[in-house]
Amino acid sequence: MAVTLLQNYNELKEKLAQHERVMLLKHSLTCPISSGAKQAYESYSSETETPMFMLNIQESREFSNQIAEAFGVKHESPQVLLFNRDKVTWNTSHWHIKEEALAKADQ
Template identity: 35%
Template structure:
């Protein structure tokens, strides 16, 4: 269990959980923990795809999906930005994503933003079936 706690943030701190994700697997996570970041993400989507991974640190399905996602994720920081949203710590941001982009909240969920709009989203095991290279 110690490895899962390290990887998936047993603490309530989202940055600790995602920092461990970065160290263990070198997945280029950017913690999404302010509404201002969401506004900046929309602007950055005009020049580079933005991926938002919404993760529940208490959900077994979410842990399985993020583990597989990290193994499969293959884009560099130059190709796309990958945001990690800890749903338990930052539910207000998830609610804002649902409202702003008209995408019903799911967990886990991956949202792809290009040119200021959502061009794809998927939840649960469907995340790992997405062809993300189409958006890069």
Template identity: 35%
Template sequence: MQWKNITDLEEIGQIQQQEGYSLIFKHSTRCSVSLMAKKRFERDWAVIPENTALYFLDLISYRDISAQIAETFQVYHESPQILLIKNGDCILDASHSEISADEVAEMINS
């Protein structure tokens, strides 16, 4: 599995229009907690179904996109943060130590 970097505001609308599951990982490149959460998530992401689109946002470089994600999916901005999107709706958002590949997989497989 591989991340697709979000670098354009238009991509948020595209993610919202996708059918199925998409996951957005919002990462602060200046934060050691964010780095640890990302590494832990990547270590365990084999449990996530292959057809899940994985998106990565460097929120330091793309603050405007981070703000748009929060507005579009009606979540409070946090960092690090994951959002699980199903058919355009955020069905799970988690931050810091609550970020779990197992929880994402459980939501997808239920």
């Protein structure tokens, strides 16, 4: 599946209503660690049926803050969140964002 860019919190809420499980990458456009995480995330997207989304921190900082507040998960970047229905059931950040970690969490 392709990774789709989300622009705002309402789009995320729509995706959570449509799908049982959703993965989201909070990505920094200027961070080399985030660039590597994005590559792993996009590569993994071809191996899963879980819908995968992304937000660019610099373009959607308020959106990122809304996620942290609404779901009680401390903001980090890069960061991957796995949603089951309307709860974050797993998250990881920085160098831990690897295809193997995504696959294990997505089982």
